Amino acid sequence: MTQTDFFTLLPAILLTLWACALLLVDVFTPGAHKGRTAFLAALGLAFTLGVTFLQPGEYTGFNGMVVRDGFANFLISLFLLTGLLGVAVAYGYLRRMGIERGEYYSLMLFSIVGMMLMAQATDLLVIFIALELLSIPLYVLAAFAYPNTASEEAGLKYFLLGAFSTGFVVYGIALTFGATGATSIAAIVAATAAGVANKALLLSGAALILVGLGFKTALVPFHMWTPDVYQGAPTSVTAFMAAGAKAAGFAALIRVFSSAFPALAADLTPILWALAALTMILGNLVAIAQSDIKRMLAYSSIAQAGYILMAFVAFGSDLARPVAISAALFYLVAYTVSSFGAWGVVISLEKEQGKDLQIADYAGLGKKFPWLAAAMTLFMLSFTGLPPTIGLIGKLYLFRAALQGGLYWLAIIGVVTSLISAFYYLRVVLTMYMKDGQPDVARETWLTATIVFSALATVIISLFPAPLFDWASRALLMVMK
Amino acid sequence: MTLELFLFFTLALIALVTAGGMVFSKSAVYAALNLVTNFLSVAILYLLLDAPFIALAQVTVYAGAIMVLFLFVIMLLGVETLRAEFDWKKIWLQAVLALALLVEGFVMLFQRMGQAANLPFNTASVLTNPSEMAKVLFTDYLLPFELTSILLLVAMIGAIVLTKQVKKRSL
Amino acid sequence: MLLEYAAIATMIFVTALVAVIAIVLGVLFGPKRPTDKKSMPYESGMNPIGPGTRRVPVRFYLIAVLFILFDIEVVFFVPWALVFKQFVSQSQGFFVFAEMTTFIVILLVGYIYAWKKGALEWE
Numbered sequence: 001m002t003q004t005d006f007f008t009l010l011p012a013i014l015l016t017l018w019a020c021a022l023l024l025v026d027v028f029t030p031g032a033h034k035g036r037t038a039f040l041a042a043l044g045l046a047f048t049l050g051v052t053f054l055q056p057g058e059y060t061g062f063n064g065m066v067v068r069d070g071f072a073n074f075l076i077s078l079f080l081l082t083g084l085l086g087v088a089v090a091y092g093y094l095r096r097m098g099i100e101r102g103e104y105y106s107l108m109l110f111s112i113v114g115m116m117l118m119a120q121a122t123d124l125l126v127i128f129i130a131l132e133l134l135s136i137p138l139y140v141l142a143a144f145a146y147p148n149t150a151s152e153e154a155g156l157k158y159f160l161l162g163a164f165s166t167g168f169v170v171y172g173i174a175l176t177f178g179a180t181g182a183t184s185i186a187a188i189v190a191a192t193a194a195g196v197a198n199k200a201l202l203l204s205g206a207a208l209i210l211v212g213l214g215f216k217t218a219l220v221p222f223h224m225w226t227p228d229v230y231q232g233a234p235t236s237v238t239a240f241m242a243a244g245a246k247a248a249g250f251a252a253l254i255r256v257f258s259s260a261f262p263a264l265a266a267d268l269t270p271i272l273w274a275l276a277a278l279t280m281i282l283g284n285l286v287a288i289a290q291s292d293i294k295r296m297l298a299y300s301s302i303a304q305a306g307y308i309l310m311a312f313v314a315f316g317s318d319l320a321r322p323v324a325i326s327a328a329l330f331y332l333v334a335y336t337v338s339s340f341g342a343w344g345v346v347i348s349l350e351k352e353q354g355k356d357l358q359i360a361d362y363a364g365l366g367k368k369f370p371w372l373a374a375a376m377t378l379f380m381l382s383f384t385g386l387p388p389t390i391g392l393i394g395k396l397y398l399f400r401a402a403l404q405g406g407l408y409w410l411a412i413i414g415v416v417t418s419l420i421s422a423f424y425y426l427r428v429v430l431t432m433y434m435k436d437g438q439p440d441v442a443r444e445t446w447l448t449a450t451i452v453f454s455a456l457a458t459v460i461i462s463l464f465p466a467p468l469f470d471w472a473s474r475a476l477l478m479v480m481k
Numbered sequence: 482m483t484l485e486l487f488l489f490f491t492l493a494l495i496a497l498v499t500a501g502g503m504v505f506s507k508s509a510v511y512a513a514l515n516l517v518t519n520f521l522s523v524a525i526l527y528l529l530l531d532a533p534f535i536a537l538a539q540v541t542v543y544a545g546a547i548m549v550l551f552l553f554v555i556m557l558l559g560v561e562t563l564r565a566e567f568d569w570k571k572i573w574l575q576a577v578l579a580l581a582l583l584v585e586g587f588v589m590l591f592q593r594m595g596q597a598a599n600l601p602f603n604t605a606s607v608l609t610n611p612s613e614m615a616k617v618l619f620t621d622y623l624l625p626f627e628l629t630s631i632l633l634l635v636a637m638i639g640a641i642v643l644t645k646q647v648k649k650r651s652l
Numbered sequence: 653m654l655l656e657y658a659a660i661a662t663m664i665f666v667t668a669l670v671a672v673i674a675i676v677l678g679v680l681f682g683p684k685r686p687t688d689k690k691s692m693p694y695e696s697g698m699n700p701i702g703p704g705t706r707r708v709p710v711r712f713y714l715i716a717v718l719f720i721l722f723d724i725e726v727v728f729f730v731p732w733a734l735v736f737k738q739f740v741s742q743s744q745g746f747f748v749f750a751e752m753t754t755f756i757v758i759l760l761v762g763y764i765y766a767w768k769k770g771a772l773e774w775e
Contacts, residue, residue: 009624016631020761023638027768062624103642110635117628129628133635140639155643528657538727546720553716559707612738615731619739619748626728627751630758633721637762640717641771644710 008061008068011052011076012116018044019109026102034100038091041105042084045112049080058478064186065123067478074329074475075119075251078336079244083112085340085450086240092444093236093347099145107137108240115248122259122478124173124183124209127252131169131216134248135162138241142233148353154232161225165215172208175201176260185260192263199264206261206268210275213256216249219309220279223302227290230298235350238294239343242301243336250308250332254325258315259477265316272313276410279306280417288424293346293359296424297339300383303421304335310414311398314405322476323404327397329472334394334461338382341454345376348441348451356439359428363437372441373432375455380425382458385418390461397469489529495522509555513548520544534611714771725759 006013022044026037052073059068068076086108094100114134121127139162143155177183179201180191191197215222230238261268283303290296311327314320349356349365366373382391395418402411461468495518502515520543527536569576618626693700732752739748766772 020634020758023761023765027765063621065624101642103638107635107638107642110631110638113631125622125625126628129625129632133628133632136632136635136639140642143643146643534731537730541727542720542723546716546723550713550716550720553708553712556708557710557713611731612734615735616738618731619735619751623751627754627758629728630725630755633724634758634762637718637721637759637766640714640721641766641769644714645769645771 002061004059005061007055007057008059008066009120010055010068011048011080012113012120014048014051015044015109015113015116018048019106019113022109023103023106026106029102034102035091035095037102037105038087041109042087044109045080045083045087049077049084052076052080060122060478064184065126066117066120067122068120069478070475071251071255071325071329071477072116072120074472075247075332076116078247078329078333079112079115079119082115082240082244082247082336082340083108085336085453086236086244088446088450089239089340089344089347090236091446092442093234093350093447096351096442096444097145097234097353099234101144104141104144107141111135111137111141111240111244115244115251118248119251119255121252122185122255124176124185124188124256124260127256128166128169128173130248131166131212131252134245135166135216138162138237138245141237141241142229144237145234145353150232150354151234152232154229157225157232158229161215165212165222167212168208168215169212172205172210172212175205175208177205179205185256188260189263202261203264203267206257206264207271209256210253210268210271213249213253214275217246217253217305217309218302219275219305220282220302223279223283226302227295227298230301231292231294234353235294235343235347238298239340239347242297242343243339246301246305247332247336250305250328254312254315254328255477257312258321258325259479262316262321269313269316272309272315273407273410276306276309276313277413279303279309280413281306284417284421284424287421290424291358291360293357293362293428296359296428297342297346300421300425301335301339303417304331304339304383306417307331307395307398307414308335310407310410311401311405313402313407313410317405320401320405322473324401325477326469326472326475327394327401329475330397330465330469331394333468333472334382334390334458337454337457337461338379338389338391341375341451341458342379342383344447344451344454345372345379348372348444348447349439351440351442359431360435361437361439362428362431363435363439364432365437365439366433367436368439369441372451375451376432377429378455378458380428384422384425386422388459388462390458390465393462393465393469485529489526492522492526492529495519496526509560510552513551513555516551517544517548520548531610534614537611711774718766718771721762722759725755728755 018041022037022040025040026034029036056073057068058070061067087105090104090108094104111134114130114132114137117126117130118134121130139155139159142158143152145151146155173183176188179198180188180196182188182191188197188202192202211222215225218226230242233241257268280303283299283301283306287296287299287303290299308328308331311324311331315324346357349361362376365376378389381387382389385391385395395414399411399414402414499515499519499522503512503519506512506515520539524536524539524544527533527539695701729752732748736745736748739745
């Protein structure tokens with residue numbers, strides 16, 4: 001391992017060491033002081049975030065298996081932010097539900113290491129291992145509230161379907177290897193350019209990889225697990241995986257498809273088109289029928305994935321691709337802050353595992369807790385794409401990218417489904433303000449801090465989107481040679 | 482018939498019969514034992530293909546550890562006495578698809594028979610010799626190797642978290 | 653090439669043969685006078701109670717999973733041990749040694765964790 005190798009993976013290495021240390025510290029921490037582990041985990045994430053900022057730059061390491069480019073740096077920072085918010089929402093929640101155990105935070109850190117590697121990997125083999133490293137802790141976390149049966153079911157379901165989807169990815173990698181004789185993106189590109197690659201095999205490989213990553217990002221028709229898992233898992237876990245796993249799946253999808261398979265764009269674009277359209281339509285339509293807020297947010301997260309994919313459909317065009325990637329990155333940030341805010345509100349209302357999670361339970365929130373209701377309204381507006389929120393700006397960038405790629409029909413579907421989505425998002429708002437009820441909320445410092453942070457970010461970035469968007473536009477993929 | 486061909490056909494027959502036995506046996510424990518035999522015969526097939534490392538992994542990990550896990554889980558769930566019922570009406574679609582896949586495989590095989598494998602890379606570069614493979618594993622593929630250990634660590638934590646009850650007294 | 657494995661094959665064959673001979677001899681020449689008492693399942697000389705199969709506790713599962721994980725670790729040791737001397741002769745010994753040390757230390761963390769959590773104890 002050389003110095004370049006070390007700097008390429010610096011954030012991941014730091015976080016791995018921290019997670020290992022955290023695991024050991026926790027074992028030797030007496031039960032009454034388990035809260036310390038959460039603070040240590042947050043400290044580690046903040047430290048890694050600081051190091052990532054102080055030590056940016058472009059590196060290629062481990063024989064070209066991983067890179068650290070603008071794209072990776074952007075996503076690494078996003079994942080670390082996701083982790084910090086994830087710790088903040090979990091701290092009080094786990095204690096309240098009586099499932100506080102130190103492993104929660106170690107597993108979360110390991111999962112974040114997997115996410116980072118997904119964004120950095122330039123070799124399909126590393127993508128496979130990163131995908132497993134990201135998923136296995138999430139399977140365990142989804143079942144963390146056992147012997148609660150809903151949580152157990154969520155863990156088992158996520159594990160079984162996740163294992164299948166990883167199987168698809170591995171098979172896709174194998175076929176890609178059969179077609180090109182390589183697993184590294186650079187070599188795949190070289191083999192495709194030299195014309196030695198077997199096109200049918202390569203296309204099947206790419207399609208299978210798409211299935212596996214589509215599962216992680218919850219694209220229709222690979223979304224079946226999402227509502228059950230999001231509903232059954234402890235809500236703090238749901239908040240973390242809704243933001244993190246989705247962003248990591250998109251990270252790998254964007255890098256692999258735009259670096260390794262641009263030559264297949266003509267064949268893959270119709271598939272992506274159909275996936276994006278289906279995801280937007282089905283996610284939004286089914287969300288209308290939900291009465292449980294966790295299920296509604298689950299379908300909403302499916303629909304949001306559709307919008308991100310919409311921008312990326314035209315990945316074959318050199319003109320549209322950079323716009324699409326920066327729009328997707330920007331929207332991932334928008335989605336992360338809004339979704340953490342919304343899940344934070346859900347967590348503060350959930351007094352017992354699985355209680356008070358109906359949309360009807362939000363009645364009267366506007367009168368009794370006006371600030372909390374205002375924050376929830378903001379997040380719902382952001383999901384819909386209405387001002388004054390980051391969701392609006394993000395959606396505008398996504399639509400611009402789609403139009404740049406000449407995807408007029410897809411953009412129209414996007415606009416229409418956004419209108420449909422207003423129906424169920426605003427229904428939550430109406431319930432909070434127009435109906436009477438006696439909701440009760442938990443007051444916890446870190447949870448409140450998360451909601452306040454998300455609400456501020458949602459508004460402030462929408463007023464001054466330029467710095468973040470500039471950063472996203474500079475977050476380019478390193479060209480594979 | 483050469484020795485290798487004779488060995489191949491014997492092992493292939495054993496592998497097929499035990500695979501069938503695994504699917505159709507009425508008791509889960511018999512199915513598991515059929516599967517062990519299948520794993521072992523496949524391991525020897527790997528040896529015939531000059532891939533001793535894969536054969537070693539197959540025997541130690543699959544025929545050894547994974548089978549122990551299977552048997553424990555069968556007994557854990559208490560399913561060894563459950564009788565499997567086959568209803569062809571319920572699985573006809575799967576059967577037709579599996580048959581189609583089999584036919585397709587044979588067609589591909591007979592079309593290609595006798596031709597040189599048309600692969601975009603030099604098959605000699607695919608390493609099967611354990612020490613050749615190890616040289617690559619510990620230099621070029623160093624990162625996946627080290628990541629594997631983190632993956633194993635996470636799996637270990639997960640298994641312990643999910644099965645070990647929290648003791649009431651402080652741990 | 654296959655002749656390299658002749659020794660192992662012979663061993664497997666002889667082992668199987670001895671087992672088969674022992675069983676066949678028993679079947680052929682052993683006296684068989686079954687009674688009701690004799691054909692009962694053997695349970696330490698007691699009258700058997702309840703069904704012969706019973707659900708085993710989940711700790712067996714934990715042991716099996718830990719076994720698999722350490723087994724996979726061992727599978728990585730074998731190729732490492734095969735080439736270690738070659739790397740040493742190319743004066744890369746320290747590098748390869750450090751690699752395996754990292755690998756083991758990461759798993760050692762898991763081992764300490766498992767130990768402290770009591771996963772290796774049979775309560």
